[in-house]
Amino acid sequence: MTLFRHAIAGSAGLVLLALSAAAAAQSAPPVADPSTRGEWTLGLGAVVIDSPYAGEGSRLRPVPLLDYEGQRAFVHGDAAGVHLVQSGGFVLDAIVSLRLDGFDIDDLGRGELAANGVDATLLEDRDDSLDAGVRATYGGGWGALSLQAVHDVTDASDGFEVALDYRYTWLIGRSALTANLGSSLLSDDLAGYYYGTLDEEVARGVTAYAPGSAIVHRIGVSWMHPVGEAWQLVASAEAAHLPAELRASPLLEPDSDRSGRLFVGFGRRF
Secondary structure, eight states: OOOOSSOOTTTHHHHHHHHHHHSSSOOOOOOOGGGGGTTEEEEEEEEEEOOOOOTEEEEEEEEEEEEEEEESEETTEEEEEEEEEEEEEEEEEEEEEEEOBBBBBGGGOOOHHHHHHHOOGOOOOOOOOEEEEEEEEEEETEEHHHEEEEESSSSOOOOOOEEEEEEEEEEETEEEEEEEEEEEEOOOOHHHHHHHHOOOHHHTTOOOOOOOOOEEEEEEEEEEEEEETTTEEEEEEEEEEEOOHHHTTTBOOTTTTEEEEEEEEEEEEE
């Protein structure tokens, strides 16, 4: 077993994709192996979301596998950007990333919402969004630590998120196993959009609920294994603990204190 190293040939973006597609926050990938720079990885995956929302249960969502690491520009799953600074173990990136936290009210249970005192016909869907911001990463033999700040630029929530993540990767034979631990601060606008009731809903008679800002803790693991010379199999699982201010949302199952995601994907490097 080998200690963490920044270069994992052909796997950096896929490991990130497995985590970012399955998690609430985007954290920094290891720096790609120079031998794989300029190569694309394309494939297909699916994420199963154990939703905390009332009556929704599990949600299956197909997602593309997409990865590219150049000298300056990169695409890793649902995040893309440019390296502004690369110095030793420190990297500063400008990034844009998709937030896939939206949901359709029709997918929630009307009976479960009614038990929470909410009329589903008075609610509106919550949209996915595009976030933009910066991410600073510092890594070494002890792992990698990243701090990221992003803001919704599509006016879905008009909120922001600040995320702190730690990651450590073991190389086991040809496989890469990555453990990650992180926390995210959701602004009051962001938490209110996905967990509270909207002003227009309150105007229709829905009980007002605004959770305020909230801190969500996450833990997860991902696995990557090459198949042949060009193919790669990736999988990840992640759980997030919901704080009391989010658990009290009338949109959630009573006493729902966590959400989970499982991701599996298969891709080919070109």
